[in-house]
Amino acid sequence: MKKEPKDTRVVIGMSGGVDSSVAALLLKEQGYDVVGIFMKNWDETDDLGYCTSAEDYEDVRRVCDQIDIPYYSVNFEKEYWDKVFTYFLDEYKNGRTPNPDVMCNKEIKFKAFLEHALKLGADYLATGHYAQVDFNDGEYRLLRGADSNKDQTYFLNQLNQYQLSKAMFPIGHLQKKDLRQIAKDRGLATATKKDSTGICFIGERNFKEFLSNYLPAQPGEIRSLEGEIKGKHDGLMYYTLGQRKGLGIGGAGTGEPWFVVSKDLEKNILYVTQGENHPSLYSSGLIATDIQWVSEKQKPSVFKCTAKFRYRQADQGVTVHIEKDNTCKVLFDKPQKAITPGQAVVFYDGAVCLGGATIDKVLNED
Numbered sequence: 001m002k003k004e005p006k007d008t009r010v011v012i013g014m015s016g017g018v019d020s021s022v023a024a025l026l027l028k029e030q031g032y033d034v035v036g037i038f039m040k041n042w043d044e045t046d047d048l049g050y051c052t053s054a055e056d057y058e059d060v061r062r063v064c065d066q067i068d069i070p071y072y073s074v075n076f077e078k079e080y081w082d083k084v085f086t087y088f089l090d091e092y093k094n095g096r097t098p099n100p101d102v103m104c105n106k107e108i109k110f111k112a113f114l115e116h117a118l119k120l121g122a123d124y125l126a127t128g129h130y131a132q133v134d135f136n137d138g139e140y141r142l143l144r145g146a147d148s149n150k151d152q153t154y155f156l157n158q159l160n161q162y163q164l165s166k167a168m169f170p171i172g173h174l175q176k177k178d179l180r181q182i183a184k185d186r187g188l189a190t191a192t193k194k195d196s197t198g199i200c201f202i203g204e205r206n207f208k209e210f211l212s213n214y215l216p217a218q219p220g221e222i223r224s225l226e227g228e229i230k231g232k233h234d235g236l237m238y239y240t241l242g243q244r245k246g247l248g249i250g251g252a253g254t255g256e257p258w259f260v261v262s263k264d265l266e267k268n269i270l271y272v273t274q275g276e277n278h279p280s281l282y283s284s285g286l287i288a289t290d291i292q293w294v295s296e297k298q299k300p301s302v303f304k305c306t307a308k309f310r311y312r313q314a315d316q317g318v319t320v321h322i323e324k325d326n327t328c329k330v331l332f333d334k335p336q337k338a339i340t341p342g343q344a345v346v347f348y349d350g351a352v353c354l355g356g357a358t359i360d361k362v363l364n365e366d
């Protein structure tokens with residue numbers, strides 16, 4: 001039997017941002033037994049004063065006092081280091097571009113943090129993500145947030161049935177501007193706080209400088225696809241496929257800008273090509289590993305759906321071929337630009353997020 005809200009304990013992950021503040025407020029107004037918890041995932045003493053964790057916790061405290069819910073902080077630095085940061089560095093070491101937010105949701109927020117919440121007697125774990133969950137035909141579904149510009153299902157693509165059965169997304173039905181208005185109307189301390197940007201543990205600081213503290217940089221040559229030396233790179237890990245800025249190569253040739261097209265890890269060469277629509281920047285498909293489907297029902301071995309290869313990209317038509325070993329081949333309806341190994345490919349059927357996988361290889365087949 002379904003419990004009344006007042007008998008239902010919901011732990012809400014409070015980041016000190018406006019989204020989780022309003023999520024907590026809405027849960028409280030719906031009559032739930034709400035507990036706010038702030039996670040500390042990064043050791044600030046390592047840092048040069050960039051991390052805003054202390055200020056964020058102060059905002060959590062102020063909002064929880066305003067809406068009258070208990071709150072406290074928990075430390076997951078070790079788990080975060082082991083599961084997210086180690087993966088992050090390993091991927092860069094391998095010349096790939098990781099997605100720590102996807103890993104954080106899978107291993108920290110909806111694993112370590114969820115377990116912690118359940119130990120505290122929680123029935124559900126809520127977050128301020130722009131996503132929705134429903135129960136349909138015997139299974140939980142992950143649905144896009146109503147605000148298409150803010151939808152965060154891309155980052156939640158690895159959640160399974162169990163995790164979704166415990167998840168609540170109280171702001172998933174809202175538009176961001178309406179959420180801000182609610183926060184202002186209620187005078188929440190975080191109502192006008194700026195949205196956080198970038199990777200959380202890097203924040204506003206210089207990415208190159210940050211990474212160089214952890215991985216030795218190995219400078220090398222930049223070459224055109226024809227093999228001509230075009231310049232020097234500072235270390236392959238600093239460059240992402242499709243990148244234009246920061247190459248330090250002038251126009252020359254056709255006068256058009258240069259773009260990163262591939263990396264040769266063994267020879268430590270960064271390959272570039274000229275012109276933003278150069279065919280070598282495009283691919284016809286990809287191979288992805290570590291597939292996690294939201295539904296546990298058997299999928300056909302070949303099917304059509306849409307996919308995103310990066311956050312906020314418009315949906316693209318694809319055909320998925322499920323292969324052995326949790327791998328799939330994804331063929332694009334139209335060639336796609338700058339597909340990046342290490343990033344997530346996330347699959348959709350209309351508003352429903354079907355799941356996702358990690359891009360492993362880029363294909364160029366006719």
Ligand SMILES: Nc1ncnc2c1ncn2[C@@H]1O[C@H](COP(=O)(O)OP(=O)(O)OP(=O)(O)O)[C@@H](O)[C@H]1O
Nearest residue numbers: 013014015017018019020037038039127128129196
């Ligand atoms: N340090 C944290 N402690 C607890 N929960 C967190 C923390 N960071 C993020 N979360 C949870 O994950 C959700 C999504 O995190 P994200 O970093 O994408 O924040 P956001 O979309 O900017 O939201 P917010 O405005 O709440 O910061 C947050 O709304 C919050 O519920």
